[in-house]
Amino acid sequence: MSQPSLSNPKEITLRGIVLGIVITLIFTAAQVYLGLKVGLTFATSIPAAVISMALLSAFKDATIQENNIVQTIASAAGTLASVIFVLPGLLMIGWWAKVPFWPTFGACAVGGVLGVMYTMPLRRALVSQSDLPYPEGVAAAEVLKVGTQSRSGAQEGKAGLWAVIWGSACSAAFAAFAAMKLMAGEVSTYFRVGSGATGIGASSSLALVGAGHLMGITVGVAMGAGLLIAWGVLVPLLTITGTPKEGMDAAGYALGTWSTQVRMIGAGVIGSAAIITLGTLVAPVIGGLKSALEASRRAKSGDGSALPRQEQDLPVFIVGLVTLVSMVPAGWLLASFLQGGVLESLSVPLVAVGVGYILIAGMLAAAVCGYMAGLIGSSNSPVSGIAILTILGAATSVGMVARHVMGPDTSQALIAFALFVTTVVLAVAVIGNDNLQDLKTGQLVDATPWKQQVGLIIGVFAGSMVVPPVLEMLNHAYGFAGAPNANAISSQPLAAPQALLISTLAKGVIGGDLPWNLIGWGALLGLGLVAVDFTLKSVSDKRLSLPPLGVGLAIYLPSAVTAPVVVGAVTGYLFDKAMKKRRNGEAASRLGVLVMSGFIVGESLFNVALAGLIVLSGTGEPLAVTDAISESVGMLIALAIGTAMVTWLYRWCASSADKIEA
Secondary structure, eight states: OOOOOOOSOOOSSSHHHHHHHHHHHHHHHHHHHHHHHHSSOOHHHHHHHHHHHHTTTTSSTOBBHHHHHHHHHHHHHHHHGGGGGGHHHHTTTSOOSSHHHHHHHHHHHHHHHHHHHHHHGGHIIITOOOOOOOHHHHHHHHHHHHHSEEEEEHHHHHHHHHHHHHHHHHHHHEEEEEEEESOOEEEEEEEEEEEEEEEEEEEOHHHHHHHHHHOOOHHHHHHHHHHIIIIIHHHHHHHSSSSSTTTTOOOHHHHHHHIIIIIHHHHHHHHHHHHHHHHHHHHHHHHHHHHHHHHHHHHHSOGGGGGGGGGOOOOHHHHHHHHHHHHHHHHHHHHHHHHSSGGGGHHHHHHHHHHHHHHHHHHHHHHHHHHHHHOOTTTTTTHHHHHHHHHHHHHHHHHHHHHGGGGGHHHHHHHHHHHHHHHHHHHHHHHHHHHEEEEEEEHHHOOHHHHHHHHHHHHHHHHHHHHHHHHHHHHHOOOOOOSSSOOOOOSBBBHHHHHHHHHHHHHHHHOOOOOHHHHHHHHHHHHHHHHHHHHHHHHTTTOOOOHHHHHHHHHHHOOOHHHHHHHHHHHHHHHHHHHHTTTTHHHHHHHEEEEHHHHHHHHHHHHHHHHHHHHHHOSSSSOOOOOOHHHHHHHHHHHHHHHHHHHHHHHHHHHHHHHHHO
């Protein structure tokens, strides 16, 4: 491939745009499923960059900047899919029976475009003139540099493509075995503890193992601590002090107590930890905004045409115009949402409040998320905290407008409207987060900022096209926990844990029926965890940490989701530690990251395809071939196959790295 050129390198090309869109479509579908199943998504920049380099290496004139545009377009998949942390709430409260295409597409597209516009003026202050680390942006730039500037890099790029392929194939096959009933879909054990009960479950999912590897040992240990608190302390304690229903077994008692009580404590932990985390960022964000305004003032006073290519953003006039024009479809979306409903008579004030909230709260959320992307990375950014604060603000705002007409029907309509407004703001926040991370990558590979911004907008529209149909197919096939599931075929709904939390908070603010005592205890626990995290960082010079949000998520999420993530984090840590002693250990570790990304993509795409098959066949288990395998035997088979696949692929990474010529 061509070396970087400082004059006018090939960046936005037709082949790059097409490749970026294709990767975005695939990864967005995978992300939607993963987010609905476990409440987590993963960054797509690095696997997209590897795929791009491997495919574009066939063209001699391909450049590092062109590959950067491909990963910029595809990175939208890893962030825009986060809107499914809110949207299923509209199905859970019974407002939607099906997912409509245009309102969903519009919310994603308008929010995504605004996310790019809002964070563009922050580039100089938070990227080019900042010492923020941008861990994922720097990592993506290093992958691009290694893959395009040396023979060994080209070899590693091809090995990386195979890593994604092998990881995808193995995880899809593993998921297929479970769908065919040839092994257990979950490994679990529940038992009595005196008069109480507890236990633990772990989903047979290589995607979750991959997610744990990508999150790292720090988050893995935090989630392990959350598992211990939830299932080692809270569930036993609350079941011992409670009274089970007659004939209820240990599993039913433990799971019932967790879902009705412990989960709300987890929500309190998440809420308090998120608010405190965001509070620590207020001063840096304000400083960053002041610096951005000062940079903009200096740019206006100078000659814009003299700016070097690497400093050329979209013109401020275009940014302002696009922002104002975007308020028109935003207002139309909100008005259409209210049309024909019980709140139609209040549509003017509600739409005005909604548009104003999107304009102001979206701007603040984008700035905060953009700063957090630089500080801790896109994947570790506490998007849950942003969503929680956004729904609380939206529910309070719309509730004040309609408080004089409050009733059962209007309450549901207000909750739905608040959720829809929150969806748009969340899209603004996560794309703003992604934009600055991508711009950091671009700065390190001499890319042109405005071309990256255009590329991300292309990715936003591509991802927005995928979210509605995939979400509706999954709704029709599985439904969501807590929803009426009138159209669901399968009897096993997707958990959609983040959407359940957000919709529960919206109901509580507007309807006043939240279990505040449990949430309050959780908030106190969250404060304690913040103190523990602060102490660990202080005594270890920031080498040790116990992220409170990670602990809270593990208390809130089912153990079937959390346990495999913890396993993946531990095995990934052990693998990386072993690879440090090898000659090509860094390359092996990078291949491991790509295998784990493949785990997520393969299993998620298989389950999206399975949802399509469920819809077409009209049966909940279309691939099941036997029911003869006992539960215990099925668990052993799942453990054996999963262990063998992970072990083989880690060894493949090590041996493939050894074959890369120095």
